[in-house]
Amino acid sequence: MVERRKSIPVEEAVQRVLTNAKALEGEEIRIEESDGRYLAEDIVADHDVPPFNRSPYDGFAIVAGDTAAASRDNPALFEVIETIGAGDVAEKEVTNGSAIRIMTGAALPKGADAVVMLELTSEIDGSEGRQIAIKRPFKSGDNISWQGEDTASGSILLKKGRKITPGVKAVLATFGYAHVKVYKRPVVGVIATGSELLEVHEPLEPGKIRNSNAHMILAQIRQTGAIPVYLDQLKDDFDQSFERVSLALDAIDVLITTGGVSVGDFDYLPAIYEKLGAEVLFNKVGMRPGSVTTVAKLKDQQKWLFGLSGNPSACFVGFELFAGPYLKTMQGVTNRFLQSEEAVLSVDFPKSNPFTRFVRCRVKREGGHLYAAPVGLDKSNVVTSLADSNALMILPGGTRGYKSGESIKVLLLQGEGSDKFCL
Numbered sequence: 001m002v003e004r005r006k007s008i009p010v011e012e013a014v015q016r017v018l019t020n021a022k023a024l025e026g027e028e029i030r031i032e033e034s035d036g037r038y039l040a041e042d043i044v045a046d047h048d049v050p051p052f053n054r055s056p057y058d059g060f061a062i063v064a065g066d067t068a069a070a071s072r073d074n075p076a077l078f079e080v081i082e083t084i085g086a087g088d089v090a091e092k093e094v095t096n097g098s099a100i101r102i103m104t105g106a107a108l109p110k111g112a113d114a115v116v117m118l119e120l121t122s123e124i125d126g127s128e129g130r131q132i133a134i135k136r137p138f139k140s141g142d143n144i145s146w147q148g149e150d151t152a153s154g155s156i157l158l159k160k161g162r163k164i165t166p167g168v169k170a171v172l173a174t175f176g177y178a179h180v181k182v183y184k185r186p187v188v189g190v191i192a193t194g195s196e197l198l199e200v201h202e203p204l205e206p207g208k209i210r211n212s213n214a215h216m217i218l219a220q221i222r223q224t225g226a227i228p229v230y231l232d233q234l235k236d237d238f239d240q241s242f243e244r245v246s247l248a249l250d251a252i253d254v255l256i257t258t259g260g261v262s263v264g265d266f267d268y269l270p271a272i273y274e275k276l277g278a279e280v281l282f283n284k285v286g287m288r289p290g291s292v293t294t295v296a297k298l299k300d301q302q303k304w305l306f307g308l309s310g311n312p313s314a315c316f317v318g319f320e321l322f323a324g325p326y327l328k329t330m331q332g333v334t335n336r337f338l339q340s341e342e343a344v345l346s347v348d349f350p351k352s353n354p355f356t357r358f359v360r361c362r363v364k365r366e367g368g369h370l371y372a373a374p375v376g377l378d379k380s381n382v383v384t385s386l387a388d389s390n391a392l393m394i395l396p397g398g399t400r401g402y403k404s405g406e407s408i409k410v411l412l413l414q415g416e417g418s419d420k421f422c423l
């Protein structure tokens with residue numbers, strides 16, 4: 001007799017997975033290898049930026065007061081006493097009537113309190129650049145990039161959990177992080193189950209299909225920053241499957257399987273979890289697709305097993321809602337959930353929704369609004385619609401059909417993410 005499964009709400013399922021999730025420890029790596037990793041330490045400014053008052057232009061450093069009465073008819077004259085480039089420190093001090101020729105980025109010489117752009121000065125003939133004229137007044141502080149105006153020493157620049165992007169690397173390099181502490185990356189094994197499966201390179205045979213889920217899941221894992229390991233596909237043979245799953249667990253942090261979690265005669269994952277003595281957190285969720293998504297964990301080894309559905313769209317959604325946020329939590333990621341946004345439904349969606357439906361859709365911004373339209377056939381076993389989806393429409397369980405123009409919520413698949421799971 002088929003066991004009656006009790007389905008739990010999506011939020012409850014997410015909660016069960018994420019309350020137990022912990023970040024792995026950190027590791028020091030070279031800044032060159034840190035792209036896409038997640039900071040495991042707060043980054044604090046240990047000096048001012050810029051570290052000194054500097055010139056933002058090529059021109060002359062002067063005492064502004066010398067130009068108070070300067071005009072076209074009555075130019076202020078200056079003796080050029082030194083020339084410095086960026087990286088130099090002036091040997092001389094600027095005093096009244098003198099100027100130091102300065103390049104962009106160079107430290108402001110002592111005594112100077114303004115920089116005049118080269119274009120606003122003129123050389124006195126015959127002085128070989130030793131004398132310049134300025135024909136308009138400047139104020140103290142003009143054209144100076146002040147020490148600390150970008151960042152003051154001691155300010156917290158980046159909180160741990162942030163993804164290391166090119167811009168983050170600029171900050172890390174500014175503050176001398178030749179090595180940076182990042183969270184370790186979980187190693188995630190992928191096993192596809194099903195005697196119907198062929199490898200990608202194999203020609204089709206009657207009754208068989210190619211194993212598309214494995215490649216999709218490996219890519220989804222990679223997108224979270226975790227390390228995907230493909231552990232092959234399994235025929236529907238219990239003993240062999242049990243053997244391979246138990247073996248796989250030694251070398252990985254998390255195991256993701258696809259297929260074999262429903263009530264079919266060859267759906268062996270439930271029995272495998274049982275034989276492993278794994279604690280099943282849930283095996284039925286009030287959602288479509290992915291209602292048979294199952295999550296279990298080996299208590300002693302803190303190893304997690306995500307049993308995603310075989311149906312490609314169910315498999316995809318199950319990863320995005322449960323496994324993805326879990327893997328990001330292991331990497332200390334702050335915005336570990338898909339970001340949810342308001343959108344306007346741009347077509348009718350007449351189907352009623354006994355469960356919360358996550359419909360693959362395409363969103364686009366027009367005139368300040370986000371519009372969402374389903375892509376392809378909305379069925380759990382559809383695979384092609386995944387290629388065009390950039391969001392999941394959320395249609396809450398218990399609702400009737402939706403009309404075009406109604407406001408709904410969507411989960412963005414390539415968004416910034418969010419630190420809260422909100423439907």
Ligand SMILES: Nc1nc2c(c(=O)[nH]1)N[C@H]1C(S)=C(S)[C@@H](COP(=O)(O)OP(=O)(O)OC[C@H]3O[C@@H](n4cnc5c(N)ncnc54)[C@H](O)[C@@H]3O)O[C@H]1N2
Nearest residue numbers: 192194211212213214259260261262267291309310311314
């Ligand atoms: N009588 C019932 N039948 C089913 C139920 C149910 O409650 N009662 N649940 C349905 C739901 S909901 C889902 S979702 C599917 C998922 O079941 P499984 O996780 O056991 O998936 P499989 O049966 O192994 O395969 C389902 C489907 O997906 C294809 N598949 C499997 N692996 C792959 C892969 N790697 N790449 C591409 N496609 C794959 C497989 O050939 C099947 O067509 O069960 C419903 N049934």
Ligand code: MOO
Nearest residue numbers: 289290291314380
């Ligand atoms: O739960 Mo499933 O709705 O067929 O993916």
Ligand SMILES: [Mg+2]
Nearest residue numbers: 260262264267
């Ligand atoms: Mg099945």
